[in-house]
């Protein structure tokens with residue numbers, strides 16, 4: 001039996017319920033203060049949706065959590081362990097954080113199957129036969145097993161994104177980050193990806209999702225975090241956020257995306 | 261031109277072994293090509309590495325070697341490496357010069373291979389490296405498994421141009437006393453100035469015959485290997 005459940009692995013760090021903890025995180029791009037004193041705690045099994053206007057720092061926040069971006073000050077703790085600065089420890093820790101990109105970023109010269117096998121074998125030392133078994137089970141789960149031998153460019157956007165989710169899951173991450181996973185997709189493909197994500201959430205995966213898909217937020221999120229100008233302006237449960245936002249900035253933002 | 265001219269010209273091939281001389285150029289190109297590809301890949305990896313000192317060493321090498329005339333590098337290999345420093349790559353006199361010439365061609369063209377590969381690296385979207393890092397690959401595995409394979413496939417055409425330049429530049433090995441085609445041409449002209457035009461055309465045509473297929477092959481290959489995105 002291959003265990004492909006998304007149930008989070010047993011805690012390895014402290015006994016607290018917090019899986020991802022950002023404390024006083026600051027980040028500049030030159031003179032631009034993109035993340036301003038960010039405090040955010042994501043509990044084990046929680047699904048957090050990050051929403052906010054373009055340029056508010058959502059992607060940057062996501063990317064700091066697996067250190068694709070460095071931070072200027074503050075701390076980021078993952079399952080009780082502070083993010084290492086560089087080297088092998090960082091690479092190992094990155095494998096614990098699954099990342100799904102807006103533009104899929106599947107390895108263009110590798111087949112779908114190899115995309116899902118590669119990280120397991122090269123970063124985690126899983127035996128190739130075992131890795132292939134796990135990969136096929138995961139591709140089955142996201143509904144693209146019959147595409148296993150194709151190259152990414154031969155797949156539709158929705159299929160590619162589901163492969164990207166399978167690739168991230170293959171590393172058995174503790175938390176999954178999604179940066180606008182459906183905004184590069186044609187409308188008819190958005191739901192096939194969101195359905196996979198909702199399934200993951202139901203299985204107990206800890207998820208941080210940057211998205212403007214309110215349907216997803218309502219169906220799957222425990223919490224909505226609203227960002228603007230590099231700050232977290234407001235946090236609440238999805239229903240409250242969408243029906244009765246507290247801040248003027250959130251109201252303003254929602255009125256804009258709702259009229260579209 | 262009377263009938264005798266053509267006879268005169270043909271008799272050259274009895275006196276001088278033209279194919280053997282071209283064969284030396286092909287061998288020089290072959291060995292220097294493989295070695296330059298290896299060294300150039302190492303240099304390109306250094307230039308994209310996260311280690312500043314490696315990046316500096318890589319770019320310094322490229323700047324120095326790319327801007328030095330090949331003839332000077334070749335003369336240095338013979339007079340400097342062998343004559344002054346006593347570097348001997350083979351006990352056999354001829355083989356030694358051949359190998360020194362291969363070294364000269366290699367170190368020079370590796371700089372161009374490096375730049376061709378770097379142009380290939382630029383065809384690989386930054387998202388590929390980010391995805392590799394995100395699944396926990398550190399720099400070297402990410403470069404070896406994800407970036408360089410795509411960079412090679414994206415730089416077949418510029419690498420083909422380097423190979424064409426190398427084929428023609430192999431004539432500079434004459435400066436290292438290697439008996440190759442251009443050297444033979446000079447000898448033949450010296451002995452048979454009466455058919456100088458025919459001699460010149462023979463050698464020009466010989467190189468065209470070698471170089472044109474390389475160009476056709478690399479163009480076809482670059483289309484076939486292009487990474488679909």
Ligand SMILES: Nc1ncnc2c1ncn2[C@@H]1O[C@H](COP(=O)(O)OP(=O)(O)OP(=O)(O)O)[C@@H](O)[C@H]1O
Nearest residue numbers: 029030032034052053054055056057058059060061
């Ligand atoms: N590598 C970079 N260098 C300089 N500035 C950057 C860089 N990446 C992002 N920025 C800037 O930082 C700010 C925040 O960017 P970020 O991508 O995090 O916003 P976002 O909330 O994800 O926006 P969007 O909804 O458009 O994706 C923007 O003003 C952006 O222009």
Ligand SMILES: [Mg+2]
Nearest residue numbers: 058059060180
């Ligand atoms: Mg973004």
